[in-house]
Amino acid sequence: MAGEECCRDVVCEGCPVLLVVDERRRFIFRVGRGRVQGSDRGVLRHDDLLGLRYGSRVRLSSGVEALVLQPRLVDYMERGLRRRSQVIYPKDHGFILMLLDIEPGSRVLEIGVGSGYTTIVLARAVGPEGRVYSYEIRRDMLETARRNLETVGLLDRVELKHRDARLGVDEEGLDAAVVDMPDPWAVLPVLHRALRPGAGVVFFLPAVNQVARLLAALELHGGWAENRVYEVLLREYEPRCDALRPRTTMIAHTGYLLYTRRVEAAGRRDAEGPGGGQRVAVRADARPQHIVQGG
Numbered sequence: 001m002a003g004e005e006c007c008r009d010v011v012c013e014g015c016p017v018l019l020v021v022d023e024r025r026r027f028i029f030r031v032g033r034g035r036v037q038g039s040d041r042g043v044l045r046h047d048d049l050l051g052l053r054y055g056s057r058v059r060l061s062s063g064v065e066a067l068v069l070q071p072r073l074v075d076y077m078e079r080g081l082r083r084r085s086q087v088i089y090p091k092d093h094g095f096i097l098m099l100l101d102i103e104p105g106s107r108v109l110e111i112g113v114g115s116g117y118t119t120i121v122l123a124r125a126v127g128p129e130g131r132v133y134s135y136e137i138r139r140d141m142l143e144t145a146r147r148n149l150e151t152v153g154l155l156d157r158v159e160l161k162h163r164d165a166r167l168g169v170d171e172e173g174l175d176a177a178v179v180d181m182p183d184p185w186a187v188l189p190v191l192h193r194a195l196r197p198g199a200g201v202v203f204f205l206p207a208v209n210q211v212a213r214l215l216a217a218l219e220l221h222g223g224w225a226e227n228r229v230y231e232v233l234l235r236e237y238e239p240r241c242d243a244l245r246p247r248t249t250m251i252a253h254t255g256y257l258l259y260t261r262r263v264e265a266a267g268r269r270d271a272e273g274p275g276g277g278q279r280v281a282v283r284a285d286a287r288p289q290h291i292v293q294g295g
């Protein structure tokens with residue numbers, strides 16, 4: 001068909017393929033002449049895929065049928081990437097993008113890269129004109145994330161930085177931030193300096209006591225507003241018209257999302273506006289308890 005594109009419509013050499021034999025047997029690979037994809041249900045020669053349209057049905061050596069599809073990011077996350085850390089799940093990633101209003105061209109800060117799953121989602125959302133600045137304290141994690149970003153072809157949108165983010169970040173005027181680290185209260189001054197006025201942050205927190213501690217730290221810091229706390233629950237159903245019902249197992253808990261926005265520090269407007277009384281200054285580089293009066 002005219003206008004069919006390599007890797008979008010038709011399988012060519014080097015294109016990624018998701019081969020679906022059944023629900024458990026799903027394989028992601030790049031097509032290479034002379035190669036063979038094995039499985040306990042039979043093998044498939046890559047040469048037999050060349051020129052096929054995505055959505056085609058093929059037969060393995062055993063005669064078992066399989067589907068040829070384009071792998072989505074969620075397919076890669078399920079079985080096509082390396083995982084060295086706890087990762088944020090697609091159900092949370094989708095909502096994070098909405099909360100932060102991330103769009104093509106956005107410049108986004110990420111603290112706590114881990115295996116790079118969130119980095120990948122952010123890099124896809126910001127598009128080729130956007131940028132993701134990702135800070136990670138462990139070199140081995142950063143290497144895993146780099147390889148995962150390469151696998152999905154998004155490395156060129158990301159700056160991976162081997163640094164302790166508590167000591168500061170290089171960027172300013174950023175549009176949004178995602179923080180997934182054990183002690184996020186330690187980066188509030190860093191975030192306040194790096195974000196543009198009004199920009200949002202989402203913190204991902206596995207334990208509810210972390211949420212309470214972070215809320216207290218946000219209040220003490222004073223430069224944050226519009227706080228929201230969420231837990232995203234996703235229930236999948238068996239797609240059977242004769243017995244439509246929820247699946248018997250589900251992911252019961254991943255983590256909490258705490259959303260907040262960078263605002264002018266509390267007390268500053270009254271203190272500095274016309275006729276303002278006592279001057280109140282908030283040191284953005286200070287720890288939460290360092291709100292100084294009369295500065």
Ligand SMILES: C[S@@+](CC[C@H](N)C(=O)[O-])C[C@H]1O[C@@H](n2cnc3c(N)ncnc32)[C@H](O)[C@@H]1O
Pocket residue numbers: 085086087088089111112113114115116117118119135136137138141163164165166180181182
């Ligand atoms: C749970 S993982 C992040 C997973 C990631 N969101 C994903 O979906 O793949 C948390 C990461 O934060 C990193 N980290 C912890 N403290 C940090 C700090 N002060 N600065 C930068 N990274 C830090 C850890 O090394 C770890 O790799």
